Amino acid sequence: MLLGRDADLAALRAHLAASRLVTVTGVGGVGKTALALAVAAEGSGRTAVCELAAVTRAEDVAVAVGEALGFPSLDAAVVGLSGVRMLVVLDNAEHVLDAAADAARRLLATSPGISVLATSREPLELPGERVVPLSPLALPDDDDPEHLRDSPAAALLLSRARDAGSDVTLDIDSAPAVAALCRRLDGLPLALELAAARTRSLTPAEILTHLDERLDLLSRSRDRGPSRHRSLETAIAWSYARLPGPTARFFDRLGVFDGRFTAQEARAVAGAPGADVLEVVEQLDHLVSRSMLTVRQQADRSWYGLLDTLRAFARARLAERGELEAVRDRRVDRLVEPAGATRWDEALSGGPDAAPLGPHGLGTPTDVLNAVRWCLDRDDGPARAVVLVRQLVRVVYRARPEPVAELGEALLERWRDRRVPAWAEFAAVTAFAHMAVRSTDRAAEVAGAALSADPSPFAEVLALRTLSFHEVVAGRPERALAWTDRAVAAADTRGAPAWASEMRTYRASALVALGRFGDAARQADEAHAQAVAAGGGFPEVLAALIRANLLVPTEPALARKLLLGVAQRSRDGGHPLVEGPCSWSLARIALRDDGPAQAADRLAAALELFVRIGHTLPLRVTLRWVAVLVGTAGRAEAAAALRAAAGDAHTLTLYEWPWSDLVAEEPTEGDVVAPPLREAVALARRELDALRGPAAPETADVPPEGDATPPRGPNRFRLDGAVWTVSYAGQTVRLPDAKGMHDLAALLARPGREVHSTELIGAAVEQPAGGEVLDARARRDYEARIRRLQDDLDEAEHAGDRGRAEAARLELDLLVDQLTAATGLHGRARRPGGTGERARSAVTWRIRAALRRLEEVHPQLGRHLRSAVRTGTWCCYAPEDDVAWRVG
Template structure:
């Protein structure tokens, strides 16, 4: 499942960026746009492989200007549990770690006053959940429009169903020129994709007849055409046709209940399967157990053996990439980059079917899959307090669909819930940095309920579930679970769990402003973990003890404990706790009355820089709070107002019930009121909205002083400034081109560059900003 900020490569508007041009769908794009104007729910239906997803993304990219609050995409192919649909939508909307309220209600509240487009891709396997959720959201949010792709309609009132046809193909036979058949989209697609694997290939007088026959026999299905074009690496068009003939003859006994196009697609996939080597076929089948995607070490761990030696996996992967069975992507978030591979869902399903007849093979592979990701989880926990923290969390986030699949295996298989709890608990900070506190609670609740009725569950799992509830603000619900966890820890003799339960109670006491009690609990937790040799855990608890000391105004103790933590984190090359020690220093400077210097703000900024790679929005929000209040105390009212707006968005993104840390709430109210009075209500609201409307990367750059309030104005050229002003005046690209006597494409390029420079997601955001610049 990907969201508006998918790591797989997304545009600024939350739509995955295609690597190749969409061929032959101009009429469909226009028609669907018209349907979206007339109806708030449009569903694209059609056979697998017809291009519903690409078409939906193209439409979404072209209508983004009509939706002031953007376009948000939820890809559902890797999601198997309908109960997590709301979590996926929340993630796409940027609602990370939502509060303990019903998740559906949180999404509804977020959407109620917004005007945006939600794209749900691949709904067919979750049709009931999608239908119910979409119906409820549309009824509650009048500004919401939904575009879905599915092999069947949702059946929701008001739904406009658009059947996506295959690409038009020429009739085979007769004498037709290359130019004539080249006008057909199916031929254009084949030519484009074939040229990608055989540079210089074109449809000419010699091959025109064969190409026309081929795309006609493939019934114009884009996926089928692309698979056939991939064979052009080693075969000619007539050779492909000859093999296609043989394959059709072999598979004529397929299900007569299936639609002809479905049979054709299946036959083509079967033909591609037959062209693979034995090792490539083995990898294809076994890799179907992955969800979302996988890297080479995962393929080697899960798929090797029984005719596919571990050292041969890389060659088999290479062969499947060449044959377009696997799609290679590069993970640029990791140092040096890492290749990842995924299958189209139809390809994956075909591989799984080949395993279905093999006794116990699917179960064996699912176990190997679970074992691999369990091993990664245990290693990540073991190596957490060290230099690879950010990398470990990034890799785990990218394998989130596989984590879900492994957890499902543990729930489906008797006797495996204990392993599932390890997967769901470690590393401790995963659900926080993923922004999915609600999902972490979901899995832990299911695993705990699946255990023996007389067993309340392991102390560590109970404690983690309670901690996630605490972070969502559900303290009353969490405390009884913490009591259960404490009893379980005593019975199990689990000293580590006992120490972490004290830590969790310390967090509760801190947020309830019972600071002396919090100090005692963090001290006890640190001592308990230190006695067990858990240096990382002890240091984290000591850092939080230092934070409490700073909140109590004991700057000397906070500084001593902070220095102690920094020495340990530096020795281990650790970053996360190390970053938070700078927040402790910032808070100590602030509570000591050091408002007249930049010390508190500088330390808070340093903390933000350290936390940014972890996506730790919760702790970053606390840091931004001090930056905002420091700006206010220093008299920089406009900057403070923008920062208060950024804070509003951060806390909303987190989904908690807080608007500021409790120990800073009084001073927050004081400084916000003073800034509003100094600027006046109109100027304050304008600056506040400017901050609240910033995308997170732009917001963090502003917090860190990497971007000033008027930075976009300075980076625009004179011509770009003129274009921005015309966009703000409501002119279309065509009207801008006429006004400035430039081509339409030049106008489009100007607008694209302006959006990229300013970080805005839509023309509407650009227009608001440009108008505000004029008012300032």
């Protein structure tokens, strides 16, 4: 039984129906053979399987294929199978690739009824071949035991552990180790099965610990199965041994990258002396084609990466050759170069999370953290560490404050001389991180020390920001106002307008706490105007949120409209620390105007957002609002537990402003024991689900196909965080965010009115056409990749793998935009420009995709929208009978 491969099975069936030659590719141990054999076994026609792993010489391949087909040779098989319909499986072809490709070519050319399904770590490279990359199983999205049972990777691990005679208990204590083990093993089925066998004598936590010491811990205890699959290390080594020497050494050096990297970075760190970019690109392509590297196109670049298991193997080989330290040092130097060129105000520019680390060549958060650790352990002076430490501000804003605080303290201990300019920078960043993890007293102490140590402009602004926030959350608005005044003046004077804008929002928050509402409104307006002038980003959406929250008590309808817009911009820009508070405020408005079910929807969105990014401060604040909500529903015991779990977590006054009237009335518990955070989150989920009410199952009664009369009633189409809540005909479903859902919402909000496609896509000016964009072959390649991505997206969403779904959705949107820019009416090649035609095509793609997803979960609604929505240059929702929708 294949676990977690339903979508892959369906996709492979579809590919075999459309092509006579399909090759399943993927890293060793990913399950290519199991998938191919499962598809072959379920077919009704003749099937033959040729296992090529035991064939060591290329000249023996033709004989092996002929024998698998029941003939003494391939020549005899070609003659004997004329007119026969059959599926031929060529399994494990990578080590005899050319000979296997030749056998497949002969079968396909001489026997029209034969189809070939190959498994290999690289494609056969034959005309008409359809390549199906097989990804590892979807990883757990969080550590919640209930969610973990739905994870394909965890389900396989637990199932195989039971088969091995070990009953791994999945509860609140063991779930984090099980989830971490699945992630450490990259969701590779072979690795998970080998780990499951070890659970007879080791717990998942112990396996995880030992894996860091020895990858070959995962091996079969007896000599069973193919030799290349008897251990995880052997499976990797089997592919590694077939690399050319220079490529193998290049692969080893790539192991020092902790996250994704570009070809330029690979050249600087792992390339041979004098290697040019084209040579490096060829080596990267070689590794990608052999499934030893992953690649993702994003932000107009190709980003490469290694699975954790492959990275550990590469580092081990590098250490064996005595090169690990030298190559890691090159990696740190590469990170220091672009960081050193960054002006201090750019390190703070746009709020700390405006500029992502990766696209600017500064590495991932893990890269930067590990580079600072390397400097801490190896460098005699702080020169490299102080260049890198500014990037740790962005790491904090990516929900990683704990390791930054720990590293910061180590830096202060390692280089104690406060007269050294680096010390104040170390102190400012350390204080900033402590503030984010609620060590507020330590944060204030270290920030004050930074100010007294002749700080750089960077350290001064950051330390003042920390002290102002400390007083805001401590409930001392007068002192907070004094610090924010200094912070605003310093940021203005030092030329950091984006941070000056953020400080003005802090000032507005302190003014509200002092009851100076008019001054707060003016300050919020100034902050917003300054942020817009500085280029938008994080400060702009933060200021917009503050302005909207000021309107919640007096103008809730306008506040709701503004908050929905801010939430969308925050989501598009990747600013979860603004998107989440938008959901808080929308929940408060919903509780007052719509009822607890709608408020629960909004708080559930915030809860899942903060669980996903792992930021405990706003997560605990969310628990407080959930406690208030369930308390209004009479659930006193649950409310008390959630309040206790929230503790004294607070954020900006204006973030909490909409809830202030209800919080003031909350009782104070004396003896309630605060549950652990994981248990509190699970409790909050249960309570929110109860308030929202159960969604009708997909098998709910549906009118006959010919009954197109929809019921009249409170139908909903609303975005809650990253999830759309859709109610129709008494059934409620929830779907992940997608552009087509936004298009449908715009049409449902204006029934009977035609909306131009350029308005839906966001284009403002009609552009003329130019020369042809893509040729026919390129368009076919784009379309094939889009189909594969749609399959990946469906699987990831079904499995709850949000990271994989987001990556697939990002690439899918990019490819659709590029394809529609090159495709006109009826698929004709189009010339560049032509905004109207591009918008028409893109919107049609998007809406059709959204309708397909809706039909899967709510067939009645899918049929209604199919008949009522018209797409084209002008789009319209025009049902035969009036249907009332509440949109937004």
